[in-house]
Amino acid sequence: MSVLAMPRLRVPSPLALGGTLLAVIVAATLVGIFVTPYDPTAFSVRVRLQPPSLLHPFGTDEFGRDVLSRVLAGGHLSLATGFGAMLISLFVGVPLGLIAAFHRGIVQEVIMRAVDLLIALPPVLLGLLVLAVTPPGLGKTIAAVGLVYIPILVRLTRAVALGLLEEDFVQAARARGEGAIPILWHEILPNAWPPIIVECGLRVTFAILLGSALSFLGLGPQPPASEWGLMIAEGRDFLTQAPWVCLAPGLCLCVLLVSVNLVGEGLREKLDPQLRGRAHG
Amino acid sequence: MHMAAFLLKRIAGLLGVLLGMSVLIFGIVHILPGNVAYAILGEFASPAAIATLEAKLGLNDPLPVQYWRWLSAMLQGDFGMSLVMSRPAAPLIAEALGRSALLAGFSFALIAAGGIALGLYAATHHGRTSDKVLTLAQFVLIAVPEFFWAILAVLFFASWMNLLPATGYAPMSSGVASWAAHLVLPVMVLSFGLVAHVSRLTRSSMLEVLDSRYVLAARARGLPEGRVLWRHALPNALLPAITVLAIDAGLLIGGIVVVETVFAYPGLGRLLVFAIERHDLPLLQVGMMVVTAVYAVANLIAELLYAMLNPRIRVAGATA
Numbered sequence: 126m127s128v129l130a131m132p133r134l135r136v137p138s139p140l141a142l143g144g145t146l147l148a149v150i151v152a153a154t155l156v157g158i159f160v161t162p163y164d165p166t167a168f169s170v171r172v173r174l175q176p177p178s179l180l181h182p183f184g185t186d187e188f189g190r191d192v193l194s195r196v197l198a199g200g201h202l203s204l205a206t207g208f209g210a211m212l213i214s215l216f217v218g219v220p221l222g223l224i225a226a227f228h229r230g231i232v233q234e235v236i237m238r239a240v241d242l243l244i245a246l247p248p249v250l251l252g253l254l255v256l257a258v259t260p261p262g263l264g265k266t267i268a269a270v271g272l273v274y275i276p277i278l279v280r281l282t283r284a285v286a287l288g289l290l291e292e293d294f295v296q297a298a299r300a301r302g303e304g305a306i307p308i309l310w311h312e313i314l315p316n317a318w319p320p321i322i323v324e325c326g327l328r329v330t331f332a333i334l335l336g337s338a339l340s341f342l343g344l345g346p347q348p349p350a351s352e353w354g355l356m357i358a359e360g361r362d363f364l365t366q367a368p369w370v371c372l373a374p375g376l377c378l379c380v381l382l383v384s385v386n387l388v389g390e391g392l393r394e395k396l397d398p399q400l401r402g403r404a405h406g
Numbered sequence: 407m408h409m410a411a412f413l414l415k416r417i418a419g420l421l422g423v424l425l426g427m428s429v430l431i432f433g434i435v436h437i438l439p440g441n442v443a444y445a446i447l448g449e450f451a452s453p454a455a456i457a458t459l460e461a462k463l464g465l466n467d468p469l470p471v472q473y474w475r476w477l478s479a480m481l482q483g484d485f486g487m488s489l490v491m492s493r494p495a496a497p498l499i500a501e502a503l504g505r506s507a508l509l510a511g512f513s514f515a516l517i518a519a520g521g522i523a524l525g526l527y528a529a530t531h532h533g534r535t536s537d538k539v540l541t542l543a544q545f546v547l548i549a550v551p552e553f554f555w556a557i558l559a560v561l562f563f564a565s566w567m568n569l570l571p572a573t574g575y576a577p578m579s580s581g582v583a584s585w586a587a588h589l590v591l592p593v594m595v596l597s598f599g600l601v602a603h604v605s606r607l608t609r610s611s612m613l614e615v616l617d618s619r620y621v622l623a624a625r626a627r628g629l630p631e632g633r634v635l636w637r638h639a640l641p642n643a644l645l646p647a648i649t650v651l652a653i654d655a656g657l658l659i660g661g662i663v664v665v666e667t668v669f670a671y672p673g674l675g676r677l678l679v680f681a682i683e684r685h686d687l688p689l690l691q692v693g694m695m696v697v698t699a700v701y702a703v704a705n706l707i708a709e710l711l712y713a714m715l716n717p718r719i720r721v722a723g724a725t726a
Contacts, residue, residue: 242430245423247701249660250678250694254434257682257690334551338664341553342679357557361668364557365565372561375554382549 140395143387150381154200161194166349174367184369186360192373199351199374203381206267206336206345207329213271214278215325221275222282223309226290237283240276248273248335256344263352266345270332281324285317319396326389330382337378353378409713416709420702427698428480432473435687480692488681488689495689499674499696505575506662506673512589513596513658518651520601522644525608529643530635532613540605547602552661555595556668563591573670592669596661600654607650612643645715652708659701 163181169189177184183192225236243251255269286309289295295312337354339345346352348359353374360370460466464475479486485496528540564572570591576584615621616639624634663675670676674693681690 238426242423242426245427245702245705246430246694246698247656247659249663250697253663253678253682254431254694258435258437258687330549335660337551338553338660341551341664342667343683354551354553357553361557364561368561368565371557375551375557378554379546379550382551383546386545386549 138391139387140391143384143389143391146380146384147388150200150377150384151204153197154204157194157197157199158201161191161197163191163194165190165194165198165351174363174370176367177369183373184367186367186370187363192356192370195351195356196353196374196377199353199356200377200381202263202340202346202350202352203333203337203354203378205263206270206340207333207385209267210270210274210332210336211325211328213268214274214328215321217271218275218278219282219314219321222279223286223313225279226283226286226313227305227309236279240279243272243276248331249338252335252339253342253344256339261344261347263346263350266336266339269339270336273335274328274332277328278321278324282317282321285320286313289313289316323389323393323396326385326392330385330389333378333382333385412713413710416706420706423702424695424699428477428695429473431691431694431698432476435691436469436472476691480695485692486688488686490681490684490686490689495692498677498689499693502672502674502677503696503700505671506666506675509589509592509596509666509671509673510658510662512593513600514651514655516593516597517600517604517654517658520597521604522608522647524601524605525647526612526640526643528605528609529612529616540609544602544606547599548606550599552595552599553664553668555598556591556665559591559595560668573668575671588671592665592671595668596658596665600657600661603654603657604647604650608643608647611646612639615639615643618642641715645712648708648712648715652705652712655704655708656701659697 167190169185172181172185172189174187175181175185175189181191181193183196186192186195221236225233246254251273252266252269255272256265259265290313295308298308298312336345337352339354340352341354341358343355343358345355348355351374356374357371357378360367360374363370464472467475476486483496485494485499487493488495488498491498524540528537531537560572563570570587571584572591574588576588578585621634621639624638625631629638659675662673663678665671666673666675667679674697678690678693678697680686681693
């Protein structure tokens, strides 16, 4: 079993591999909020732009700040963007999708036309537009990225729920005279979860990508925060002399994205009935 | 007949989306308290000066009146003035749009050709080492943000190898070689991740088609493998790829914003980021409208292409 075959042969399973990696990253960045080898914001003129060494494994930046400490201290910002935005689109998108599926007519029209409108703007631009007119910050980045992905979850949830509404057990509940909320909550939602969870896994990856891109453009957390996208943007001016200032947060970002992606793929293999069927047939 | 009705309906939908988007863009920009005058005059302006300017620019009128003035001017081809540069916005945007289109056109051609070719190769060599390498490469490529690709590309090709210019844009008049050299890195970075995306999808849809009964039937009739692949399998396998290319057009527009910023390439994406940084709201508004329109038209083209290539829709149209 070569390393190359890993994603397809599932040895170890993507879920286990990605989950372990992700757990390590989450643990390291959570600890990093409180404890880092050096103070991530302390200037130290004598050790400006030092290459990686035993004292500074990832080197130092233009202010003599320890890059490893900054990476550790800033990681939770990327994680918060990814998971926070996913949760926003989940908690807004799923109820809207359910309502749109249940109330045909004017309510559905309004919701779905709003969704069409939001989807008509490329994701980065929708984020830019929201962040353009207000001073940037972590909370606003999360909200903007979450807003971008709400339409996708509305459409998905509605499609799944429309299929389920035709099922016998839902018709039975209707015949019993149950109201909209009990039907949606007890009959539809428990059966609609698998594709929604799979989509959420994907959304976390895309949200981290989009969030880091926005903060690379200066529309995320502001200095001296060490969000990884922002660190890369700041390190650009010294790219030739001190590439490690960009490379360290960049590679960490890639490892984070690969691990979230692996977890997403793993979830899909476990939960997506279509994929499962194909694997057997 | 069917096709014409379909087309009319889609164009009406497109106009609806653009109208809705103009409300959304205008709304978001103007929800904040009158900062246009503030943005022109700077933070040390006296309240009296701000009030005079607001009156002059019509900023005290009710929002719907302002919106209507903006929209009707835009429909008549008047795109307003850039506040920061004190120049009409239309030529600024047209110039930047042209340069962005250059970037997008080259990238899109590379994505479509490279993605489909790689995907077909992987599908027809299913299970071999090359297929596995490609699958892993796609997996990694998708997980690397564009701006990090850009950094790596600049580091490798500009700083270390000294092969290509790191940033900027050279007009055609300064020589074709220089012009092309400035385009190579941005196009490469823009295409990387999306080539992976398209090839991954082409591969899986081709595998599915190769597994289908009509391909089995074609082979059973003893048709040469090349004919089976090109005439029977490929057209069907390409349908999902076209849908994905349309989605990717959106990602490409997003990528352009980031890539133009990294490479200091004077296109529309960089102009928008500039407008945001300098609070040039009139420029931002029309710039956003132009990008939205381009994106909507690209989506419409993809949908028409899909309808034309899809035999089921085509046949339905012919018989009706």
